[in-house]
Amino acid sequence: MKAIIIGYGRMGKEIEQILLQRQHEVVARIDAVPGVGDYTEISEEILKKADFAIEFALPTNIEENARIYANAQTPVVIGTTGWDNIRQDIAKIFEEKGTCMWGSNFSIGAHMLFKLTEKMASFYENIPGYDIMVNEYHHKFKKDSPSGTAITIGEKILNNTTKKKSIITDRLDRQIKDEELHVASVRGGMIPGIHTVTLDSEADTIELTHNARSRQGFALGAVLAAEWLANKKGFYRVEDFINEVLN
Numbered sequence: 001m002k003a004i005i006i007g008y009g010r011m012g013k014e015i016e017q018i019l020l021q022r023q024h025e026v027v028a029r030i031d032a033v034p035g036v037g038d039y040t041e042i043s044e045e046i047l048k049k050a051d052f053a054i055e056f057a058l059p060t061n062i063e064e065n066a067r068i069y070a071n072a073q074t075p076v077v078i079g080t081t082g083w084d085n086i087r088q089d090i091a092k093i094f095e096e097k098g099t100c101m102w103g104s105n106f107s108i109g110a111h112m113l114f115k116l117t118e119k120m121a122s123f124y125e126n127i128p129g130y131d132i133m134v135n136e137y138h139h140k141f142k143k144d145s146p147s148g149t150a151i152t153i154g155e156k157i158l159n160n161t162t163k164k165k166s167i168i169t170d171r172l173d174r175q176i177k178d179e180e181l182h183v184a185s186v187r188g189g190m191i192p193g194i195h196t197v198t199l200d201s202e203a204d205t206i207e208l209t210h211n212a213r214s215r216q217g218f219a220l221g222a223v224l225a226a227e228w229l230a231n232k233k234g235f236y237r238v239e240d241f242i243n244e245v246l247n
């Protein structure tokens with residue numbers, strides 16, 4: 001199929017590799033910085049040359065771009081983050097016309113971890129004697145902590161047990177309370193991202209770890225999502241696609 005990449009940065013370049021590996025043709029690369037891609041902005045005319053588009057850029061003109069994708073009727077996968085406040089407005093555009101899938105995490109492995117975390121939390125809920133905790137490692141350049149993925153893991157645990165009531169991300173200078181879930185972060189080296197959920201009792205320890213080696217997992221998930229979107233209409237979330245893959 002013919003594809004267009006919007007945002008030719010770290011993710012855009014990774015996506016291009018996966019597209020080519022999966023026998024797709026990249027007909028245009030769009031990047032806001034002149035000279036980085038083939039064009040600096042999208043248009044209906046360019047989009048109509050492609051069967052689908054994949055956008056991992058910045059959300060500066062997300063609403064205007066959404067209307068252009070919808071009018072061109074070119075299905076688009078949007079991995080761009082940072083537009084939570086206008087999600088409903090964008091969804092409405094695609095519910096009326098066109099096709100879009102949005103997701104904050106396109107890694108299928110990370111979604112497997114989320115599902116397994118829910119199971120771990122239900123064991124914690126039902127089996128006495130265990131405690132549950134989360135820790136994550138990321139490279140020294142990462143500017144935020146904990147990671148968005150660690151927060152999602154924490155929320156999945158809170159949603160699947162009545163025994164933990166809040167997430168604590170601080171260093172503790174006191175004993176942790178039973179109803180507090182500790183989510184700890186370590187920064188250093190070049191680690192792309194390691195997340196571990198631990199169940200611990202007097203008898204044993206059970207650890208569940210997702211270890212991302214590169215951006216490849218996100219890029220592959222986005223390309224598979226674009227293939228899944230063919231012949232669909234409306235606004236989808238990545239979970240709509242991933243749940244089908246995982247089930």
Ligand SMILES: NC(=O)c1ccc[n+]([C@@H]2O[C@H](COP(=O)([O-])OP(=O)(O)OC[C@H]3O[C@@H](n4cnc5c(N)ncnc54)[C@H](O)[C@@H]3O)[C@@H](O)[C@H]2O)c1
Nearest residue numbers: 007008009010011031032056057058079080081104105106
């Ligand atoms: N959903 C996921 O699974 C996932 C995974 C990784 C990154 N992301 C998100 O993807 C986005 C890009 O990440 P990255 O690591 O590739 O960043 P990056 O900075 O390496 O690349 C972004 C590129 O987009 C270009 N750009 C910015 N605004 C643009 C616009 N309006 N139109 C066209 N091009 C534009 C920039 O010039 C840059 O080349 C970020 O929002 C990031 O949070 C999402």
